[in-house]
Amino acid sequence: MKKITIGEAARQSGVKVPTIRYYEGIGLLREPSRSEGNQRAYEPSDLHRLTFIRHARELGFEVEAIRTLLSLQDNPLQPCASADAIAKARLVEVEQRIRSLMALKAELEMMVEGCGHGRVDQCRVIEVLADHAQCTHHGH
Amino acid sequence: MKKITIGEAARQSGVKVPTIRYYEGIGLLREPSRSEGNQRAYEPSDLHRLTFIRHARELGFEVEAIRTLLSLQDNPLQPCASADAIAKARLVEVEQRIRSLMALKAELEMMVEGCGHGRVDQCRVIEVLADHAQCTHHGH
DNA sequence: TCTTGCACCTCTAGTCGCTAGAGGATGTAG
DNA sequence: CTACATCCTCTAGCGACTAGAGGTGCAAGA
Numbered sequence: 001m002k003k004i005t006i007g008e009a010a011r012q013s014g015v016k017v018p019t020i021r022y023y024e025g026i027g028l029l030r031e032p033s034r035s036e037g038n039q040r041a042y043e044p045s046d047l048h049r050l051t052f053i054r055h056a057r058e059l060g061f062e063v064e065a066i067r068t069l070l071s072l073q074d075n076p077l078q079p080c081a082s083a084d085a086i087a088k089a090r091l092v093e094v095e096q097r098i099r100s101l102m103a104l105k106a107e108l109e110m111m112v113e114g115c116g117h118g119r120v121d122q123c124r125v126i127e128v129l130a131d132h133a134q135c136t137h138h139g140h
Numbered sequence: 141m142k143k144i145t146i147g148e149a150a151r152q153s154g155v156k157v158p159t160i161r162y163y164e165g166i167g168l169l170r171e172p173s174r175s176e177g178n179q180r181a182y183e184p185s186d187l188h189r190l191t192f193i194r195h196a197r198e199l200g201f202e203v204e205a206i207r208t209l210l211s212l213q214d215n216p217l218q219p220c221a222s223a224d225a226i227a228k229a230r231l232v233e234v235e236q237r238i239r240s241l242m243a244l245k246a247e248l249e250m251m252v253e254g255c256g257h258g259r260v261d262q263c264r265v266i267e268v269l270a271d272h273a274q275c276t277h278h279g280h
Numbered sequence: 281t282c283t284t285g286c287a288c289c290t291c292t293a294g295t296c297g298c299t300a301g302a303g304g305a306t307g308t309a310g
Numbered sequence: 311c312t313a314c315a316t317c318c319t320c321t322a323g324c325g326a327c328t329a330g331a332g333g334t335g336c337a338a339g340a
Contacts, residue, residue: 076261121216
């Protein structure tokens with residue numbers, strides 16, 4: 001098996017070099033073997049793990065959730081209810097976030113459209129911010 | 141004008157007490173006058189400013205953007221192009237974030253639906269995370 | 281062989297927007 | 311007068327990195 005440097009691992013996984021070292025520090029990634037000159041030498045399995053982590057981070061999973069997902073991956077004979085629960089919880093979060101962002105979008109659009117590009121004292125943007133009652137959405 | 145305590149200001153503005161002190165520390169809020177016993181005494185104008193800040197934070201504006209928006213509000217005779225630009229930039233951010241979250245939602249739904257509640261080695265959640273090529277959306 | 285220059289090493293501190301807690305002073309109600 | 315809530319300042323912590331200092335390793339060209 002070919003070992004690769006941390007820089008190469010970064011290139012291939014899409015995770016930055018300091019972030020890889022950070023993941024090692026918090027125990028997401030095992031400590032790799034070292035070259036004679038004390039440089040980290042990664043194996044293909046580390047690369048897989050890194051890619052898994054990157055993908056999960058992109059999906060917005062927190063490090064603690066990823067820790068659980070990784071330990072599930074390491075024990076493939078367990079029931080996958082935990083993985084399912086984690087993904088479902090994340091899905092609910094994402095759905096909520098989308099709803100809230102849609103409301104914000106509507107409010108921002110109202111602000112921007114209402115701006116007549118005149119002076120600040122007639123500006124809808126400032127006005128809406130100053131007076132919450134003008135919001136169409138009062139959920140926040 | 142009636143002065144109020146920081147706790148009352150927190151209650152009326154919806155901004156927590158330590159957060160109000162924090163805003164003062166970073167210069168978003170002026171230093172209020174003090175009572176004999178060195179306790180902060182806020183005026184109605186401070187309350188307006190706090191509400192403005194809270195509302196802007198809820199809309200996701202960063203503190204630096206709010207600093208600019210506040211200085212615009214303080215100088216109402218200026219043209220409002222800056223406020224407009226800030227709001228527009230925020231709108232673009234929100235739209236991008238919504239798009240990206242929609243893609244994540246689709247991917248998470250696929251993961252959750254595919255999970256047959258069996259063992260981890262057949263779990264779609266883990267599988268998709270491990271193999272990025274299975275994603276329907278390759279933007280990330 | 282030497283040197284250039286990049287990639288690597290460890291360690292600490294900074295980012296953002298708060299939040300938590302220690303340890304003490306003040307204000308108010310009974 | 312005594313509780314007790316609220317206030318004060320100060321420092322440290324959160325998550326997930328990112329930046330920088332100060333030093334070592336290594337491969338390639340002159």
